[in-house]
Amino acid sequence: LSTPVSAAAAVALGERGLIARIRARLPEAPPWLLVGPGDDAAVAAPERGALEILTTDALVEGVHFDWRFSSPPDVGWKALAVNVSDVASMGGAPRLALLSLAVPETLALDALDGMLDGFLAMAADARVAIAGGNITRSPGPLVVDVTVTGFVRPRRILTRAGARPGDAIYVTGEVGAAAAGLGWLAASARRAPALERADAVMSPRDPGERACIERYRRPEPRARIGALAGRNRAASACMDLSDGLADAITQIAAASGVGAVIEADALPIPAAAVRLFESSGVDPILAALAGGDDYELVFGVSRRMRGRFATVMRQARGVPLTQIGEFTRGGGVRLSRAGAEHPVPAGFVHF
């Protein structure tokens, strides 16, 4: 990625120079971070009385993002957001992040700065402290590998394995938006093959369609709702929609030893996403089920949890929680549509 502002390559600064540049931009460390970036390792005082959550996830240039579709701040934001989403889906609150970068020689210094801006914006949003990291040269793509830790009280963990027959299936926010946005970007790129980087003009005029693209570029992990559901013991199981709704429900069903029925009519697919899918001749229901990158949360909610789940819904600050089906006693994962049941398509897999 070269930019008109500065074509100076980041690697010209060297490892030490880059670390110093990044450290200079970090906000003040919280008091529990006893040793922050700059030593051989970080040292943190644990959260009293809590269990620790740990997760790692990487974005690889050419696999998880494309410079034609995402700006450097988008990539930095998303690299942290996908990890925050994993912590939320365990019912916990995120706490600190480690950022490990493999930087190609062609990466411009201001692209690196922009990426850090996006990363720090997400960190501020999710109240995540940067504890440390690592930077190295890459002879290939940019790799942004992030580790996030969080905390959760004992007996408040939400795993994939707790769903029981009869539990209601709820999903946060909307599904299919990110896949519709990515579809629009890919179609636009096919029409403008000379395009080299994400540009402000590369956006549809319709605000709903723009929101789909924004969802793909900068997912909003449901950190608050995940932590609320954990704290209130309001869910029997939880997973995030990194690889799509069909995949998430299939994974929960397999880990819990249950089946599931998804109600097609109940899926909260935004109208703009329906239009985008239909304009490319794709069935919106199947596309929303299979499409990844939404980073919403899906929950199992038992009968006796419904009161507590209603409390979570009231405190969700405008994020809708929609019942979209039910876990069942076996029978696989099915889609109920127009009075008939069909097996759901396999989820979108990055690999």
Place this chain on the structure above:
Amino acid sequence: LSTPVSAAAAVALGERGLIARIRARLPEAPPWLLVGPGDDAAVAAPERGALEILTTDALVEGVHFDWRFSSPPDVGWKALAVNVSDVASMGGAPRLALLSLAVPETLALDALDGMLDGFLAMAADARVAIAGGNITRSPGPLVVDVTVTGFVRPRRILTRAGARPGDAIYVTGEVGAAAAGLGWLAASARRAPALERADAVMSPRDPGERACIERYRRPEPRARIGALAGRNRAASACMDLSDGLADAITQIAAASGVGAVIEADALPIPAAAVRLFESSGVDPILAALAGGDDYELVFGVSRRMRGRFATVMRQARGVPLTQIGEFTRGGGVRLSRAGAEHPVPAGFVHF
């Protein structure tokens, strides 16, 4: 890396298949690992009364390793070892690891298996549990990114910043071995340009020289000695020799606001390394100071810590601890040699 045993590419298994294959080979999880690999994130009960150490470090194909010089088990071993070394250099004990892999399409499945073998051998050695990780495709090099957490009691942390004028400088084991080994491998590769992968025959006959190559391929992090020094409050500062002895002492001196004198005659350079350096026309003292990859530990030891440090030396199980100089009141970092003092050369930097 293709191998004669099997040319099947690892990516053919897919992300889920690879995760299942890796999980099947993991040893039983310790009881404090409440949720291990397979959910959105891992959940661990913290070590009671301890602070947490966190570090991340990546090995990138073509930057940190070369398939002509290292076998897949070597790479897996080293990817974990360099992180264990970082925890040890903070005075702590390692506890769990997260393994994040970006796998090129050409990587053979048995190369992936071999890498995991090496990783698990190091994990068993250092008593590290695998808590989780992530696997993705790479359109470029293999990237092995590892995060390790450990623990340390409060007021037992060894940072880089605690050295005071008059503190003795000690180093574990030997220095220069890994650099001498890598030098031999690089020279051999220049003589055999058709070489594609590390081979048993690509070893010198002399056992001392073979040991240098082994040190480069499979560094032994000083986990036990680092933890002992922390627990006994036997050191004022500590760092590992990932980027060489000159670099480590320069970093400690800068962080502590002191100078240092290194005694050339005191450096524990193995005789075989001296021979290898001399045979390529390199000054063994300067090469040992600048050479990276030894993963020994360097300590500052104050006068009142000497008794406690002697206890650490007695419990070091045959690993020598050698005094190689002293921190001073300013004056930069100097090498004392044949009665004269010289500024030390800059350390080896990976970037």
